[in-house]
Amino acid sequence: MTMIKEGLLQLYYMLGRLKTFIFESFYSLLWYVRYMHAFHLHLAKEFDLINIKPQSLFSWHMGCNYFVGEETKSGRQIFVKTYKWQELSKREAKALEIINAYNSQNISLFPVVVAYDSTASFPFVAFEFIRGQTLKKTLNEKVMLETEYKRELLKQMILILDLLHKAKIVHRDVRLDNLLLTDSDNGISPKMVLIDFAFAIGVQSQSEHLPELQKVLNDKKILKMLGDGLNPKPFLWDDAYSFCKIAKMIDPHCDFTFPDEWRELYSKVGKMVYRHKLLY
Numbered sequence: 267m268t269m270i271k272e273g274l275l276q277l278y279y280m281l282g283r284l285k286t287f288i289f290e291s292f293y294s295l296l297w298y299v300r301y302m303h304a305f306h307l308h309l310a311k312e313f314d315l316i317n318i319k320p321q322s323l324f325s326w327h328m329g330c331n332y333f334v335g336e337e338t339k340s341g342r343q344i345f346v347k348t349y350k351w352q353e354l355s356k357r358e359a360k361a362l363e364i365i366n367a368y369n370s371q372n373i374s375l376f377p378v379v380v381a382y383d384s385t386a387s388f389p390f391v392a393f394e395f396i397r398g399q400t401l402k403k404t405l406n407e408k409v410m411l412e413t414e415y416k417r418e419l420l421k422q423m424i425l426i427l428d429l430l431h432k433a434k435i436v437h438r439d440v441r442l443d444n445l446l447l448t449d450s451d452n453g454i455s456p457k458m459v460l461i462d463f464a465f466a467i468g469v470q471s472q473s474e475h476l477p478e479l480q481k482v483l484n485d486k487k488i489l490k491m492l493g494d495g496l497n498p499k500p501f502l503w504d505d506a507y508s509f510c511k512i513a514k515m516i517d518p519h520c521d522f523t524f525p526d527e528w529r530e531l532y533s534k535v536g537k538m539v540y541r542h543k544l545l546y
């Protein structure tokens with residue numbers, strides 16, 4: 267009886283995922299047919315961004331579409347992300363602008379915004395293209411990482427947190443998919459970049475500049491998912507807590523292997539949190 271129940275439940279979830287996949291593929295196809303040409307022209311005419319080509323088509327979801335292209339004047343490669351809502355593109359660009367103002371040494375721990383538009387019918391942000399892969403992919407490859415490579419990852423997490431704390435911004439979605447590791451020449455010193463600031467939020471002195479987004483204010487579903495379970499509990503976010511969990515995924519014994527780095531990382535837990543008050 268329990269087996270039948272479990273089987274039916276699995277089937278229910280599978281059908282749910284299939285429905286989402288069909289719906290999102292249809293929506294993406296519709297977007298492509300209706301807007302791709304106009305998007306192309308708009309980026310070239312208004313922002314000097316050319317050779318825009320769709321990327322990762324299967325990851326497109328509900329207005330979040332990805333492209334690669336080029337900036338005419340510098341020739342640098344760019345990554346373009348569109349958003350379902352204008353306020354998400356504005357939030358991502360604004361949060362990164364604030365953080366980069368604190369990043370006096372210009373360390374590449376955060377994406378560089380090349381252009382953005384939150385007013386048009388195609389809200390987007392164009393970033394400098396980051397060559398590398400997500401931490402999720404690196405860990406899934408199940409290749410033994412060098413001890414010094416792991417230590418370097420922990421050090422970069424500390425630097426990222428230092429800047430977030432200085433900027434008074436809680437990212438809220440620190441997870442393996444949102445950490446890119448850029449290719450390194452020697453294979454020993456990876457560079458970690460925290461991406462995806464669409465749902466970042468300001469706290470303390472920054473709370474007025476980056477308040478909760480209107481659209482998500484009462485959307486319990488988005489808020490519940492945000493953080494991917496690496497946050498202390500639903501509706502409460504602490505980036506340091508998430509980074510500690512990620513450090514343990516990189517090395518379950520990281521507190522013994524890298525006591526100094528772990529201590530520093532762990533000391534930041536609880537220092538800057540954001541709690542969604544409306545749901546309490």
Ligand SMILES: Nc1ncnc2c1ncn2[C@@H]1O[C@H](COP(=O)(O)OP(=O)(O)OP(=O)(O)O)[C@@H](O)[C@H]1O
Pocket residue numbers: 330332345347377393394395396397400443444461462463464
């Ligand atoms: N600057 C960049 N250069 C190269 N690739 C990038 C860049 N920014 C993001 N990506 C790629 O696009 C993927 C999605 O980016 P991001 O997480 O910002 O978008 P998202 O729509 O919020 O995705 P999700 O909803 O899955 O979190 C990343 O995992 C990464 O592979």
Ligand SMILES: [Mg+2]
Pocket residue numbers: 443444461462
């Ligand atoms: Mg993401």
